[in-house]
Amino acid sequence: MMHSTQLQQYQGKIAYKRATSESAWVRWSLIGLALAFLGIFLLLPLAAVFAEALRKGWDVYLAAITESDALSAMKLTLIASLVSVPLNLLFGVAAAWAITKFDFRGKNFLITLIDLPFAVSPVIAGLIFVLIFGLQGWFGEWLIDHDLKVVFAVPGIILATIFVTFPFVARELIPLMQAQGKEEEEAALVLGASGWKILWHVTLPNVKWGLIYGVILTNARAMGEFGAVSVVSGHIRGMTNTMPLHVEILYNEYNYAAAFAVASLLTLLALVTLVLKTYVEWQAARDAAAQEKEVTV
């Protein structure tokens, strides 16, 4: 009898102590450490940008972001992303469609090639375009003869932006489309649908959220790109400065308030991107969960 009571007590103890839990002291110090790390490396800089931007007051802030050079930088950034995002959307969908729905020689090479902009330093990416289109570059003379300017002009900035943002859409779509397989496309094909109709009515609706997610990431990178654009831009104020480059120039001129004011706009963009991204992920997860749940019915 005695023995069995002891055993029960012992079992009770085991049931209460979970295998994964630690003492309160360890738990709280680990959580504290993580929070401190987050605070110092993420929240503090974020707050600092806005604090610095507004340090000299609202009027200075407004003046800094409505000043003509700042406006032209914003305009250029918008142009660069308005051109590069749709193009990369197109390229990304085409590449993902080709890679996931067809079999052909050199497929793996193509996948590697798509990842190239991720692997190459943005500065090198910029230099590539200088080497190709610059004065001493391969097409330099030809371009001068035809009075075309690529490097140190808007086309160069757009090219560099397209290059660095190239992988985002394709990278987002490829795993998704791979997981979905080709069966629905084959079904549509047998039912007589043309390639365009299959893409439009079957493939794209199935990757809707991945596509939107890819566009958001592409846009964020296109607007925020510094390295590659810096090399091809030539830093001509009011002409070839994008927002990140403008921030750098202002900062180098010790014009901190203005630099941070423009930077705060980019930061806001980042926050909007994060919110959108979270929303898209939430929607996609909801769709997936809805399907998952209904499968078991």
Place this chain on the structure above:
Amino acid sequence: MGITIQQISKGFGQFSALRDINLNVPSGELVALLGPSGCGKTTLLRIIAGLESPDNGQVLFDGVDTTHADVRERQVGFVFQHYALFRHMTVFENVAFGLRVRPRETRPSNAEIKKRVHDLLKLVQLDWLADRYPPQLSGGQRQRIALARALAVEPKVLLLDEPFGALDAKVRKDLRRWLRRLHDELHVTSVFVTHDQEEALEVADTIVVMNHGQVEQVGSPQAVYDQPATPFVYEFLGNVNAFETPQGKGFVRPYEIAVSREPGLNSIAGALTYVHSVGSLVRLEIKRTDNEQYVDVELGREQFNQLNFQQGETVYLKPTQLRVF
């Protein structure tokens, strides 16, 4: 529409999926391509559909060479193993898809499409699910919608790839009968792929038994079951005991063996190791005394009760039919 397959071969890299296949599917028949996984049956089906192209040989539809015709021109209906329903479209839109994607000149009006789709949904007895989405359906319902979708374009040939493979046993059985009835109603030439011999035996007019990319035997269910042409067909269709005989390997079905307590001429002695008596048949497992191999025997329940064999007892076996290859 009749289908003729002439000397079709297909390889994937080093792997040879189909080797010199010749086959004739008469118009209006329901034919099963039966074989173990990897025997090439699905590849053959996909070649007929035009989803895969053969390395050699020809596919003829009603005598017309269709080998290189585009999938879209073949007018086939294809039902995929995992249904392949368009997940973001309602059941109605799924079935309507084949009509909606037609070029304007041949596309039916919206009213016609609506009528046609509802007729088809009635045919598969799922009219009430028109507004649901595929993920909201059960496996059996999805498969029937997939069939309705394939039938919407009025195919001349219906091809089904393991149509019941992903369903549980009960639903499978129901759908099987239902497909048979549907075929009797529509009389569209149909080819279905299966690895389930029972399914093929129950549903098909003709069974094509395949193995290692080759056709082993073509015949009615009765013929392939009762007169298997090769050892493979014997072993693949139903249970079978193999005996070494002086003439070669002999095959005997479990119900083609007489069991008695008395030794007879050429009978085989063995110990009754196990009696499995559930259902109308009693299955005996007998361990041969000479080579310790197991022999399966099936007896009718009444016969078993009369003989009243006990586990462990020594019995004598004699095949009533033996086929030697």
